[in-house]
Amino acid sequence: MFKTDFNLDEIKKQRGKKHEGFIELCSKVDGSKIRMPYIIICGEQDGPTFLVDCCIHGDEYEGAEGIIKATRSLSPKDIKGTLVTVPVVNLEAFADGQRVAKMDWTLQDMNRCFPGNPEGLITQRIAYFYTENFIKKADVELSFHGGGNFLYLEPLCAARPPRPELFEYNKSLAKAFGVQVIWIGLPSFAGTTLTATTEAGIPLLVAELGGQGVRHEHREELVDRCANGIKNVMKKMGMLDGEVKERDDYVEVKLKYVHTDEGGFHHMLKKPLEAFKKGDVVAEVTDLFGDKVGEVRAPMDGVLVGYWSYSTINPGNWSFLMGYTD
Amino acid sequence: MLNKEFDFKALIKERGEKKKGFVELAQKIGGDQVKIPYIVVAGKKDGPTLLVDCGHHGDEYEGTEGIIKATEMLNPDELSGTLVAVPALNFEAMCDGQRVARIDWSFQDMNRAYPGNFDGQITKRVTAFYRENFIKNANYMISFHGGGNSLYLEPLAAFSPSDTSTKLGAEASRLAHAFGVKVIWADIDAAPFLGAAITATNEFGIPMVEPEVGGQCVRHLHREENVNKCANGIINVMKAIGMLEGEPPKVEGQVDVGIEYLHTDEGGFHQPKKRPMEACKKGDVLSEITDLFGHKIGEVIAPYDGMVIGYWSYSTIHPGNWAFLYGRKL
Amino acid sequence: MIKAKFDLPGIIAKRNQKIEGYVELCAKVDGSKIRIPYAIICGKEAGPTLLVDCCHHGDEYEGTEGIIKTIKALSPDDIKGTLVAVPALNLEAFNFGSRVSTIDWSYQDMNRAYPGNPEGLITQRITAFYSENFVKYADMWISFHGGGNCLYLEPLCSVVPPTDKKEDYEKVLDLGRSFGAQVIWLPGPLPFTGTAGTGAEKYGVPLLIPEIGGQGVRHLHRDENIDICANGIMNIMKKLGMIKGDVKLRNDYVEVKLKYVHADEGGFHHVLKKPLQTFKKGEVLSEITDLFGEKVSEVVAPFDGVVVGYWSYSTIHPGNWAFLLGYND
Numbered sequence: 004m005f006k007t008d009f010n011l012d013e014i015k016k017q018r019g020k021k022h023e024g025f026i027e028l029c030s031k032v033d034g035s036k037i038r039m040p041y042i043i044i045c046g047e048q049d050g051p052t053f054l055v056d057c058c059i060h061g062d063e064y065e066g067a068e069g070i071i072k073a074t075r076s077l078s079p080k081d082i083k084g085t086l087v088t089v090p091v092v093n094l095e096a097f098a099d100g101q102r103v104a105k106m107d108w109t110l111q112d113m114n115r116c117f118p119g120n121p122e123g124l125i126t127q128r129i130a131y132f133y134t135e136n137f138i139k140k141a142d143v144e145l146s147f148h149g150g151g152n153f154l155y156l157e158p159l160c161a162a163r164p165p166r167p168e169l170f171e172y173n174k175s176l177a178k179a180f181g182v183q184v185i186w187i188g189l190p191s192f193a194g195t196t197l198t199a200t201t202e203a204g205i206p207l208l209v210a211e212l213g214g215q216g217v218r219h220e221h222r223e224e225l226v227d228r229c230a231n232g233i234k235n236v237m238k239k240m241g242m243l244d245g246e247v248k249e250r251d252d253y254v255e256v257k258l259k260y261v262h263t264d265e266g267g268f269h270h271m272l273k274k275p276l277e278a279f280k281k282g283d284v285v286a287e288v289t290d291l292f293g294d295k296v297g298e299v300r301a302p303m304d305g306v307l308v309g310y311w312s313y314s315t316i317n318p319g320n321w322s323f324l325m326g327y328t329d
Numbered sequence: 330m331l332n333k334e335f336d337f338k339a340l341i342k343e344r345g346e347k348k349k350g351f352v353e354l355a356q357k358i359g360g361d362q363v364k365i366p367y368i369v370v371a372g373k374k375d376g377p378t379l380l381v382d383c384g385h386h387g388d389e390y391e392g393t394e395g396i397i398k399a400t401e402m403l404n405p406d407e408l409s410g411t412l413v414a415v416p417a418l419n420f421e422a423m424c425d426g427q428r429v430a431r432i433d434w435s436f437q438d439m440n441r442a443y444p445g446n447f448d449g450q451i452t453k454r455v456t457a458f459y460r461e462n463f464i465k466n467a468n469y470m471i472s473f474h475g476g477g478n479s480l481y482l483e484p485l486a487a488f489s490p491s492d493t494s495t496k497l498g499a500e501a502s503r504l505a506h507a508f509g510v511k512v513i514w515a516d517i518d519a520a521p522f523l524g525a526a527i528t529a530t531n532e533f534g535i536p537m538v539e540p541e542v543g544g545q546c547v548r549h550l551h552r553e554e555n556v557n558k559c560a561n562g563i564i565n566v567m568k569a570i571g572m573l574e575g576e577p578p579k580v581e582g583q584v585d586v587g588i589e590y591l592h593t594d595e596g597g598f599h600q601p602k603k604r605p606m607e608a609c610k611k612g613d614v615l616s617e618i619t620d621l622f623g624h625k626i627g628e629v630i631a632p633y634d635g636m637v638i639g640y641w642s643y644s645t646i647h648p649g650n651w652a653f654l655y656g657r658k659l
Numbered sequence: 660m661i662k663a664k665f666d667l668p669g670i671i672a673k674r675n676q677k678i679e680g681y682v683e684l685c686a687k688v689d690g691s692k693i694r695i696p697y698a699i700i701c702g703k704e705a706g707p708t709l710l711v712d713c714c715h716h717g718d719e720y721e722g723t724e725g726i727i728k729t730i731k732a733l734s735p736d737d738i739k740g741t742l743v744a745v746p747a748l749n750l751e752a753f754n755f756g757s758r759v760s761t762i763d764w765s766y767q768d769m770n771r772a773y774p775g776n777p778e779g780l781i782t783q784r785i786t787a788f789y790s791e792n793f794v795k796y797a798d799m800w801i802s803f804h805g806g807g808n809c810l811y812l813e814p815l816c817s818v819v820p821p822t823d824k825k826e827d828y829e830k831v832l833d834l835g836r837s838f839g840a841q842v843i844w845l846p847g848p849l850p851f852t853g854t855a856g857t858g859a860e861k862y863g864v865p866l867l868i869p870e871i872g873g874q875g876v877r878h879l880h881r882d883e884n885i886d887i888c889a890n891g892i893m894n895i896m897k898k899l900g901m902i903k904g905d906v907k908l909r910n911d912y913v914e915v916k917l918k919y920v921h922a923d924e925g926g927f928h929h930v931l932k933k934p935l936q937t938f939k940k941g942e943v944l945s946e947i948t949d950l951f952g953e954k955v956s957e958v959v960a961p962f963d964g965v966v967v968g969y970w971s972y973s974t975i976h977p978g979n980w981a982f983l984l985g986y987n988d
Contacts, residue, residue, distance in 0.1 A: 023622045025690065033747070033754040034681070035691050040621045064644035068598065071623040090621055091689070098689040100645060105755060152478065155549050219481045219546040219642050268394065291366045291416050292349045293397040312549050314390035315426060331923075355977035356924040356955050363925075363977055429766055434809065434979045436759055436766035448921055449850065451978030479764070521779075592778055594660060595686040596693075621690045648685040648693055649781030650764045 004121035005029055005132055011043075011087065011140045019047040019079045028132060029125075031106075037095070037125065039133070042074045042088045050084025050242050054141035055233055056133075057089075059113045059148070059196065061096025061104065065213030065222070066147020069229020076230070077243075084242045086233075087141065092133055093126070102151055114148075115194040118202055134199040143176065144207050145236060146196050147229060150214020155312035156324070157275045158228060161186035163197045163207035173206040179239035179247040180210060180232040184276075184308060184326065188257035208236065216312035256326030258308060262319055263288055265297030269316040271323070273307045280304050286311075286322045303327055331355060331447070331458050337466045341411045345373040347400070354458060355451065357432075363421065363451055365459065368400045368414040376410025376572050380467035381563055384415075385440040385474065385526065387422025387430065391543025391552070392473020395559020402560065410572045412563075413467065418459060419452070428477055440474075441524040444532075460529045469504070469570055470537045472526050473559060476544020482639040482654065483605045484558055487514035487539040489527035501536035507569035507577040508540060508562040512606075512638060515659050516587040538566060546642035586656035588638055593618055595627030596648040603637045610634050615653055618646065629653060660777040661685055661784050665792045667743065675703045675735045684788060685781075687762075693751070693781060695789065698730045698744045706740025707899050710797035710864075711892055713745075715770040715804065715855065717752025717760065721872030721881070722803020725888020732889070733902075740901045743797065748789060749782070758807055770804075771851055773858035790858045799834070799899060800866045802855045803888060806873020811971035812983065813934040814887055815842035817868035819856045831865040837898045837906045838869060838891040842935075842967055842985070847916035867895070875971035915985030917967055922947060924956035925977040932966045939963050944982055947975065962986055 009026045022045075025038040055073075057066030067090040074088055091097045093113045095104035103112050104126055111126035119131025138144060150156045162177040162185060164170045177185050186209070190197055200207040210232060213225040237243040254276070263269070267288040273279055281303045288297035299322040309324035316322065331354040340348075348371075351364040381399075383392030396416045403412065417423040419439045421430035429438050430452055437452040445457025464470065476482040488505035492498040493515075505513050517527065517539065530537035540562055543555035565577035593599070597618040603609055609631045618627035629652045639654030646652060665682045681694040711729075713722030726746045733742065747753040749769045751760035759768050760782060767782035775787025794800060806812040818835035820827040828846075835843050859866035869891055872884040897904045913935065922928070926947040932938060938960045947956040958981045968983035975981060 031754060032756070033694075033750045034696065035694070035754075038689075038691070040690065042622060064598075067621075068644070071619075071621070075623050094689045097645070098687060099761070100643065100688070152545070214549075215478070215545045215643065216549040217546075218644065219544075220550065222644070268390075289397075291393070291397070292368060293401055313426065313545065314394070314548065314552070315423070356926060356949065357977060358925045358974045360926075360950050428764070432976045432978075434758070434976070435768045435771070438765045441765070446850070449978065450921065450980075451976060454978050592780070594662065596688045597686055597690070618686070620686065626686050645688040647688055647762045647764075647781060649762075649779065649784050651780075 005128060009136060011136055014043055015045055015052070015085050018045050020045050021079060028129065037129070039092065039094065039129070040090055042070070042090065044074060044077055044079055044082055044086045046082030046084050046242070047079050048083040051142040051240055052085045052087060052140060053237060053240060053242060054137055054144040055086070055088045056092050057147035058091040058093055058097050059146065060102045060151060061093050062100055062102050062151035063147070063149035063213070065149050065225045066210065066229050067091055068226040069147065069233065072226060072230040073233040082242055086237070086242070087137065089137065093129065114196065115192055117194050117196055117199040138199045139203045141203070141205055143205055143240065144196070144200055145233065146207065146209050148209060148211045150216060150309070150312070152215050153311055153313040154214055154309055155216045155275065156211045156214060156309040157184050158182040158212045158225070159184035159186050159308065161209040163200065163209060165201040165204045165206065169206055176206060176236050176239055177208055178249055178253060179235045180208065181228065181235050182210070182232070183250060183252055183254055185253050185255045186258050187255055191260060214312070254306065254326065256306065256308070256328055259325050259327060260321040261299055261302060261323050261325060263297060263299050263316055263322040264318060266316060266318040267296050268314060269311050269322065271310050275307055278306045288316065299323065301325065331454055335462055337462050341369055341371055341378065341413060344371050345405045346371055347405060354455060363455065365418060365420065365455065366416055368396070368416065370400055370403045370405055370408060370412040372408025372410050372572065373406050374409040377468040377570055378411045378413060378466065379469045379471070379567060379570065379572060380413050380463055381471045382415040382418045383473035384417035384419050384423050385472065386428045386477060387419050388426055388428050388477035389473070389475035389543070391475050391555040392540065392559050393417055394556040395473065395563065398556060398560035399563040402564065407574070408572055412567070413463065415463065440526060441522055443524045443526055443528045464529045464535070465533055467535055470530050470535050471563060471566060472537065472539050474539060474541045476546060476639070476642070478545050479641060479643040480544055480639055481546050481605065481642040482541045482544060483512050484510040484542045484555070485512035485514050485540065485638065486510050487517040487541070489517055489537045489539070490531050491516045491518040497534055497536060501538065504536055504566050504569055505538045506580070506583060507565050508538060509558060509565050509577070509580055510540065511580060511583050513583060513585045514588050515585040521590065585659045586638065587659050588654055588656045590651040591615070591629055591632070591653040591655050592649055593627060593629055593646055593652040594648060596646060597626055598644060599641050599646040599652060601640050605637050605639070608636050616640070631655065633657060661788050667792055667796045670699055671701060671708060671741045671796065674701050674705065676701050677735055684785065693785065695748060695785070696746055696750070698746065700730065700733055700735055700738055700742045702735050702738030702740055702901070704739040706901055707798040708741045708743060708796055709896060709899065709901060710743045710793055710800045712748050713803035714747035714749050714753045715802065716758045716807060717749050717754070718756050718758050718807035719803070719805035719872070721805050721884040722869065722888050723747050724885040725803065725892065728885060728889040729892045738901055740899070742896070743793065745793065756808070770855060771853040773853045773855060774861055790861065794858050794864060795862050797864050799895065800859055800864045801892065801895060802866065802868050804868055804870045806870070806875060806968070806971070808874050809970060809972040810873055810968055811875045811934065812870045812873060812968040813842050814840040814871045814884070815844050815869065815967060816840045817844035817870070819846065819859055819866035819868065821859055821863045821865055827865065831867070834865065834895060834898055835867055836908055836912060837894045838867060839887065839894050840869060840891070841909060841911055841913055843912055843914040845914055845916050850919060913965065913985065915965065915967070915987055918984050918986060919980040920958060920961060920982045920984055921978055922956065922958055922975050922981040923977060925975055926955050927973060928970050928975040928981065930969050934966055937965045945969070958982060960984070
């Protein structure tokens with residue numbers, strides 16, 4: 004396990020200060036260190052501890068830039084409580100511009116590793132360190148994700164309470180964030196951040212914004228939405244002055260991944276937030292000669308929330324993310 | 330040597346028909362083949378042979394889809410001559426969704442591999458085969474590229490040879506201007522890399538047009554539009570060569586530019602400050618490089634008055650990678 | 660361009676010191692730096708400057724460990740002149756144990772990048788920086804390679820004279836024999852450009868390129884191969900008068916030019932000859948079989964010669980090189 008003396012409790016005792024730096028975790032082959040960057044603003048007044056992170060997957064950047072922007076615009080006198088941010092949790096994957104780091108002998112998706120393992124592979128160790136030293140010392144966590152290199156995702160925010168009694172509160176924070184689509188219900192896999200926040204007993208928000216597919220025209224706008232979203236949640240929590248105005252057009256849905264059977268060129272036949280019926284063909288897959296080799300159909304009535312926006316798709320990868328209500 | 334039985338002339342012999350398939354070149358570890366896909370549209374009437382490809386780099390797709398669309402649109406009865414299309418030349422890289430294939434022991438960029446080497450690593454073998462059997466037998470060539478996974482490129486058409494005082498250069502320039510995009514890269518021969526496909530076309534005296542269209546950073550909203558640009562561009566060039574009836578439409582606001590790559594000294598978040606086609610003055614900050622805490626650690630500066638034609642659109646950039654494709658009016 | 664400065668002449672001028680550290684070149688995406696590690700021993704007395712490096716390719720380790728062993732064993736009292744060591748030059752590739760780093764937008768093999776380009780991609784920049792700040796000041800250069808992840812190479816020393824002159828050739832051949840390996844790779848035509856030889860030629864530096872070790876023999880021969888590297892460095896230093904002692908030459912050198920022979924098909928690679936085994940033109944050197952055991956191809960000797968290296972990994976891609984064969988004109 005890691006031998007560091009990083010102590011968030013000690014840092015929090017220093018009220019009215021802003022800290023930034025890297026935590027060094029262990030040595031790499033080339034003599035440099037596995038590191039975790041942090042930017043922490045301890046408000047002059049006491050209050051909740053709000054943990055915000057991005058890049059658990061290394062190719063999802065808008066949240067990281069939103070964190071940097073938000074922290075640079077805030078000072079300790081603005082805040083009641085402590086804003087703890089880790090703009091990039093998975094620095095190894097981030098350095099490669101890939102979802103997952105290349106270091107582990109058997110590749111590990113960090114968002115399937117929680118709560119982590121101090122004696123395991125490096126990505127599992129980092130997940131454990133993050134759980135113990137950050138998540139368990141927070142009152143609320145906001146974890147940014149995004150479309151990464153391949154996916155289009157309609158901006159959304161998931162509400163993930165640690166127990167049913169906190170669902171309404173958790174959802175009110177998600178709505179305060181500011182995006183239209185609210186993801187209610189459980190994630191589809193084990194070992195996500197929710198496992199750690201459930202152990203810690205704290206509400207979790209998972210915001211999905213941005214991706215390479217929209218980066219040319221929408222990067223700045225999406226970075227702003229992330230930065231403003233952080234501040235909106237802080238206002239709702241009473242950490243910043245000001246009111247948050249709720250929207251009047253939320254789309255509250257559960258989400259389901261639908262995978263393609265065949266590989267080839269991927270063509271979407273529906274647009275984001277377009278509704279469809281069970282059995283509708285939502286995407287087609289064609290080969291190098293333009294011939295259709297597969298279709299991806301809606302397994303039930305719903306609405307399109309995200310899709311594989313890369314031109315080509317491998318068999319078995321997920322073709323679209325659909326929203327539905329029970 | 331690969332596939333000694335392949336006969337290009339036999340492939341395009343029958344007039345008035347369409348055919349498609351793969352040329353198999355070598356067995357791979359898993360038992361399947363290294364191969365080159367082709368689509369041939371042989372017009373009823375005789376005429377020139379136009380070779381069109383995409384996928385020297387495996388992450389550039391709009392040209393591939395444009396080729397597929399154009400071949401679907403064509404009717405052999407209305408065509409003079411033959412369109413030979415290779416929708417994905419570097420098939421290995423295309424399957425990986427990466428610029429360069431991983432199959433070579435020492436990685437090889439296919440558009441730096443010409444003239445290829447029949448006895449070398451596989452990418453160089455495929456290149457040598459393609460040059461010898463396809464390029465050598467063509468009268469005209471269009472080779473599509475694009476922004477791939479990381480770059481924004483304003484839709485443009487390059488041509489080679491760049492010297493328009495020669496007959497070959499003048500013809501290549503005419504076809505690039507007929508393609509349908511506004512920006513014309515008029516000095517690609519001066520680009521700082523060796524072994525590109527243009528060396529083969531220049532050697533064989535073939536006018537070459539290299540369009541750059543599309544990329545992942547604009548794919549969500551502009552994929553269809555860019556695919557159509559590629560498909561229509563092929564049709565326009567065919568009209569300009571006389572393979573199809575009619576004239577290609579005149580393009581308003583075309584500009585001929587000389588283009589240069591500007592690299593970043595430092596790595597970090599890439600923050601472009603200028604938009605494509607925006608006019609810049611010498612000394613302007615084209616982009617900033619910032620670190621994980623928002624501090625500026627580098628800049629890319631305009632070396633002379635000009636405009637941004639393309640830029641590194643991925644959020645992060647490694648030190649030494651190119652940050653801008655910077656142009657000046659010629 | 661790289662704004663970092665490294666004053667090797669200044670370090671060499673200061674006698675009687677042993678220093679180690681990293682030259683930091685520029686920032687990476689994750690906030691750390693592109694770096695070059697160095698260890699330098701300036702002897703009490705002035706003398707020649709010997710530059711020693713390994714890991715132009717990130718998966719070739721025995722030279723690195725040989726360099727480290729040599730540095731730990733020597734002190735300024737022992738040396739006349741200066742030993743400049745870069746144990747792993749291509750740190751990005753070394754970190755991932757791959758031949759080539761994946762940081763460049765269009766991948767660059769560092770041993771095809773000379774003389775480098777200060778305005779190009781990062782591997783080209785590192786190569787230019789290394790040439791300008793290290794190679795330029797060397798009187799003699801040893802650049803270690805090895806079999807890496809996939810190849811078997813009989814321990815050999817390649818000799819690269821800096822000019823066409825006969826006396827330079829004789830001098831570097833003599834040094835190559837002193838290194839201690841049995842096989843000497845004589846200068847001959849290469850199917851690629853931009854190697855360290857180009858870098859050496861620019862500054863007139865005699866160059867030796869030993870090829871030692873690899874994953875295929877690591878289980879039983881790692882220590883022995885590290886010693887070949889460490890002893891080889893010492894032998895050259897003796898020959899240059901940098902340390903005391905004589906070098907005893909061998910009596911069984913195999914001095915050949917080398918040629919790569921590639922596989923036409925991919926599959927399981929079965930080598931039918933042993934290292935240093937001779938063969939005649941037309942003989943089958945290896946067979947390639949598929950997933951059902953059927954033979955799909957053979958690699959046939961294009962001339963009479965001797966096996967110096969081969970693809971030792973179980974499977975081989977079509978077009979990758981299957982053999983390194985020695986021959987004499």
